[in-house]
Amino acid sequence: MATIFITGANRGLGLEFVKQYAQQGHHVIACARHFTQATELSQLATLHSNIQLHELNVMDEDQISELTTVFKNQPIDVLIHNAGVGGFECEALGDMDQKGWLEVLTVNTVSPMLITQALLANILASKAKTIIGLTSILASIDDNNLWWSL
Structure with missing residues:
Protein backbone atom coordinates (compact mmCIF):
# COMPACT_ATOMS: atom_id res chain seq x y z
CA MET A 1 0.00 0.00 0.00
CA LEU A 56 1.59 21.23 10.63
CA ASN A 57 0.91 24.91 10.23
CA VAL A 58 1.84 25.62 6.62
CA MET A 59 2.58 29.24 7.58
CA ASP A 60 5.38 28.06 9.89
CA GLU A 61 8.60 27.61 7.94
CA ASP A 62 10.31 25.93 10.91
CA GLN A 63 7.59 23.26 11.07
CA ILE A 64 7.93 22.73 7.33
CA SER A 65 11.72 22.36 7.60
CA GLU A 66 11.28 19.81 10.41
CA LEU A 67 9.40 17.51 8.00
CA THR A 68 12.76 16.47 6.56
CA THR A 69 13.83 15.12 9.95
CA VAL A 70 10.47 13.81 11.17
CA PHE A 71 9.87 11.74 8.04
CA LYS A 72 13.50 10.90 7.25
CA ASN A 73 13.87 7.70 5.21
CA GLN A 74 10.08 7.29 4.84
CA PRO A 75 9.00 7.11 1.20
CA ILE A 76 5.95 9.22 0.39
CA ASP A 77 4.10 8.03 -2.69
CA VAL A 78 1.55 10.82 -2.94
CA LEU A 79 1.88 14.35 -1.57
CA ILE A 80 -1.41 16.23 -1.65
CA HIS A 81 -1.21 20.00 -1.13
CA ASN A 82 -4.73 20.67 0.07
CA ALA A 83 -4.25 23.44 2.67
CA GLY A 84 -5.40 26.77 1.34
CA VAL A 85 -7.03 30.07 2.18
CA GLY A 86 -9.44 32.20 0.18
CA GLY A 87 -8.34 35.62 1.33
CA PHE A 88 -11.89 36.92 1.50
CA GLU A 89 -10.94 39.59 4.03
CA CYS A 90 -8.78 41.29 1.41
CA GLU A 91 -10.74 40.63 -1.76
CA ALA A 92 -12.12 44.08 -2.47
CA LEU A 93 -10.35 47.35 -3.13
CA GLY A 94 -10.46 49.27 0.10
CA ASP A 95 -10.24 46.10 2.19
CA MET A 96 -6.82 44.89 1.06
CA ASP A 97 -3.76 44.95 3.24
CA GLN A 98 -0.28 43.52 3.00
CA LYS A 99 -0.71 41.05 5.85
CA GLY A 100 -3.79 39.49 4.27
CA TRP A 101 -2.22 39.18 0.85
CA LEU A 102 1.01 37.75 2.24
CA GLU A 103 -0.99 35.08 4.09
CA VAL A 104 -2.80 34.11 0.88
CA LEU A 105 0.43 33.98 -1.10
CA THR A 106 2.29 32.06 1.62
CA VAL A 107 -0.38 29.42 2.22
CA ASN A 108 -1.40 28.93 -1.40
CA THR A 109 1.90 29.25 -3.27
CA VAL A 110 5.03 29.44 -1.14
CA SER A 111 4.21 26.77 1.44
CA PRO A 112 3.42 24.02 -1.09
CA MET A 113 6.82 24.58 -2.68
CA LEU A 114 8.60 24.56 0.69
CA ILE A 115 6.78 21.37 1.72
CA THR A 116 7.68 19.74 -1.59
CA GLN A 117 11.29 20.80 -1.06
CA ALA A 118 11.32 19.39 2.49
CA LEU A 119 9.83 16.06 1.37
CA LEU A 120 11.54 15.74 -2.02
CA ALA A 121 13.86 12.91 -0.92
CA ASN A 122 10.82 11.05 0.46
CA ILE A 123 8.93 11.46 -2.80
CA LEU A 124 11.90 10.42 -4.93
CA ALA A 125 12.33 7.32 -2.74
CA SER A 126 8.76 6.19 -3.45
CA LYS A 127 7.28 4.17 -6.29
CA ALA A 128 4.55 6.61 -7.34
CA LYS A 129 6.46 9.90 -7.01
CA THR A 130 3.24 11.92 -7.19
CA ILE A 131 2.67 15.53 -6.13
CA ILE A 132 -0.85 16.95 -6.33
CA GLY A 133 -1.79 20.59 -5.84
CA LEU A 134 -5.46 21.32 -5.27
CA THR A 135 -7.24 24.58 -5.73
CA SER A 136 -10.78 25.80 -5.95
CA ILE A 137 -12.81 27.99 -8.24
CA LEU A 138 -11.16 30.93 -6.46
CA ALA A 139 -7.97 30.27 -8.42
CA SER A 140 -9.70 30.03 -11.76
CA ILE A 141 -8.87 32.79 -14.21
CA ASP A 142 -11.63 31.75 -16.61
CA ASP A 143 -14.55 30.88 -14.33
CA ASN A 144 -14.47 32.95 -11.18
CA ASN A 145 -17.35 35.25 -10.37
CA LEU A 146 -16.51 35.33 -6.66
CA TRP A 147 -13.31 37.33 -6.85
CA TRP A 148 -12.37 40.97 -7.30
CA SER A 149 -15.46 42.72 -6.06
CA LEU A 150 -15.39 46.40 -6.87
Whole structure:
Protein backbone atom coordinates (compact mmCIF):
# COMPACT_ATOMS: atom_id res chain seq x y z
CA MET A 1 0.00 0.00 0.00
CA ALA A 2 1.05 3.58 -0.63
CA THR A 3 1.94 6.33 1.81
CA ILE A 4 -0.17 9.45 1.29
CA PHE A 5 0.77 12.82 2.85
CA ILE A 6 -2.11 15.34 3.02
CA THR A 7 -2.01 18.96 4.18
CA GLY A 8 -5.21 20.64 5.33
CA ALA A 9 -6.66 17.27 6.31
CA ASN A 10 -8.96 18.54 9.04
CA ARG A 11 -12.03 19.28 6.91
CA GLY A 12 -13.53 19.37 3.45
CA LEU A 13 -11.66 17.67 0.63
CA GLY A 14 -8.62 16.97 2.81
CA LEU A 15 -10.70 15.05 5.33
CA GLU A 16 -12.44 13.14 2.55
CA PHE A 17 -9.08 12.18 1.04
CA VAL A 18 -8.01 10.86 4.46
CA LYS A 19 -11.21 8.80 4.74
CA GLN A 20 -10.97 7.35 1.24
CA TYR A 21 -7.27 6.48 1.37
CA ALA A 22 -7.54 5.03 4.89
CA GLN A 23 -10.49 2.85 3.90
CA GLN A 24 -8.43 1.54 0.98
CA GLY A 25 -5.71 0.52 3.46
CA HIS A 26 -3.09 3.12 2.56
CA HIS A 27 -0.85 4.69 5.20
CA VAL A 28 -2.12 8.27 5.54
CA ILE A 29 -0.16 11.11 7.10
CA ALA A 30 -2.88 13.65 7.85
CA CYS A 31 -1.68 17.17 8.62
CA ALA A 32 -3.62 19.95 10.30
CA ARG A 33 -2.79 23.08 12.28
CA HIS A 34 -4.58 22.20 15.51
CA PHE A 35 -5.93 18.76 16.30
CA THR A 36 -8.01 20.20 19.16
CA GLN A 37 -10.13 21.81 16.42
CA ALA A 38 -9.98 18.77 14.12
CA THR A 39 -12.36 16.56 16.04
CA GLU A 40 -13.68 14.59 13.06
CA LEU A 41 -10.16 13.87 11.85
CA SER A 42 -9.03 12.84 15.34
CA GLN A 43 -12.02 10.50 15.67
CA LEU A 44 -11.26 9.02 12.26
CA ALA A 45 -7.68 8.36 13.35
CA THR A 46 -8.91 6.39 16.36
CA LEU A 47 -10.91 4.15 14.01
CA HIS A 48 -8.07 3.57 11.52
CA SER A 49 -4.61 2.61 12.73
CA ASN A 50 -3.20 3.49 9.29
CA ILE A 51 -3.85 7.22 9.87
CA GLN A 52 -0.92 9.10 11.35
CA LEU A 53 -1.71 12.59 12.60
CA HIS A 54 0.93 15.28 12.23
CA GLU A 55 0.51 18.86 13.39
CA LEU A 56 1.59 21.23 10.63
CA ASN A 57 0.91 24.91 10.23
CA VAL A 58 1.84 25.62 6.62
CA MET A 59 2.58 29.24 7.58
CA ASP A 60 5.38 28.06 9.89
CA GLU A 61 8.60 27.61 7.94
CA ASP A 62 10.31 25.93 10.91
CA GLN A 63 7.59 23.26 11.07
CA ILE A 64 7.93 22.73 7.33
CA SER A 65 11.72 22.36 7.60
CA GLU A 66 11.28 19.81 10.41
CA LEU A 67 9.40 17.51 8.00
CA THR A 68 12.76 16.47 6.56
CA THR A 69 13.83 15.12 9.95
CA VAL A 70 10.47 13.81 11.17
CA PHE A 71 9.87 11.74 8.04
CA LYS A 72 13.50 10.90 7.25
CA ASN A 73 13.87 7.70 5.21
CA GLN A 74 10.08 7.29 4.84
CA PRO A 75 9.00 7.11 1.20
CA ILE A 76 5.95 9.22 0.39
CA ASP A 77 4.10 8.03 -2.69
CA VAL A 78 1.55 10.82 -2.94
CA LEU A 79 1.88 14.35 -1.57
CA ILE A 80 -1.41 16.23 -1.65
CA HIS A 81 -1.21 20.00 -1.13
CA ASN A 82 -4.73 20.67 0.07
CA ALA A 83 -4.25 23.44 2.67
CA GLY A 84 -5.40 26.77 1.34
CA VAL A 85 -7.03 30.07 2.18
CA GLY A 86 -9.44 32.20 0.18
CA GLY A 87 -8.34 35.62 1.33
CA PHE A 88 -11.89 36.92 1.50
CA GLU A 89 -10.94 39.59 4.03
CA CYS A 90 -8.78 41.29 1.41
CA GLU A 91 -10.74 40.63 -1.76
CA ALA A 92 -12.12 44.08 -2.47
CA LEU A 93 -10.35 47.35 -3.13
CA GLY A 94 -10.46 49.27 0.10
CA ASP A 95 -10.24 46.10 2.19
CA MET A 96 -6.82 44.89 1.06
CA ASP A 97 -3.76 44.95 3.24
CA GLN A 98 -0.28 43.52 3.00
CA LYS A 99 -0.71 41.05 5.85
CA GLY A 100 -3.79 39.49 4.27
CA TRP A 101 -2.22 39.18 0.85
CA LEU A 102 1.01 37.75 2.24
CA GLU A 103 -0.99 35.08 4.09
CA VAL A 104 -2.80 34.11 0.88
CA LEU A 105 0.43 33.98 -1.10
CA THR A 106 2.29 32.06 1.62
CA VAL A 107 -0.38 29.42 2.22
CA ASN A 108 -1.40 28.93 -1.40
CA THR A 109 1.90 29.25 -3.27
CA VAL A 110 5.03 29.44 -1.14
CA SER A 111 4.21 26.77 1.44
CA PRO A 112 3.42 24.02 -1.09
CA MET A 113 6.82 24.58 -2.68
CA LEU A 114 8.60 24.56 0.69
CA ILE A 115 6.78 21.37 1.72
CA THR A 116 7.68 19.74 -1.59
CA GLN A 117 11.29 20.80 -1.06
CA ALA A 118 11.32 19.39 2.49
CA LEU A 119 9.83 16.06 1.37
CA LEU A 120 11.54 15.74 -2.02
CA ALA A 121 13.86 12.91 -0.92
CA ASN A 122 10.82 11.05 0.46
CA ILE A 123 8.93 11.46 -2.80
CA LEU A 124 11.90 10.42 -4.93
CA ALA A 125 12.33 7.32 -2.74
CA SER A 126 8.76 6.19 -3.45
CA LYS A 127 7.28 4.17 -6.29
CA ALA A 128 4.55 6.61 -7.34
CA LYS A 129 6.46 9.90 -7.01
CA THR A 130 3.24 11.92 -7.19
CA ILE A 131 2.67 15.53 -6.13
CA ILE A 132 -0.85 16.95 -6.33
CA GLY A 133 -1.79 20.59 -5.84
CA LEU A 134 -5.46 21.32 -5.27
CA THR A 135 -7.24 24.58 -5.73
CA SER A 136 -10.78 25.80 -5.95
CA ILE A 137 -12.81 27.99 -8.24
CA LEU A 138 -11.16 30.93 -6.46
CA ALA A 139 -7.97 30.27 -8.42
CA SER A 140 -9.70 30.03 -11.76
CA ILE A 141 -8.87 32.79 -14.21
CA ASP A 142 -11.63 31.75 -16.61
CA ASP A 143 -14.55 30.88 -14.33
CA ASN A 144 -14.47 32.95 -11.18
CA ASN A 145 -17.35 35.25 -10.37
CA LEU A 146 -16.51 35.33 -6.66
CA TRP A 147 -13.31 37.33 -6.85
CA TRP A 148 -12.37 40.97 -7.30
CA SER A 149 -15.46 42.72 -6.06
CA LEU A 150 -15.39 46.40 -6.87
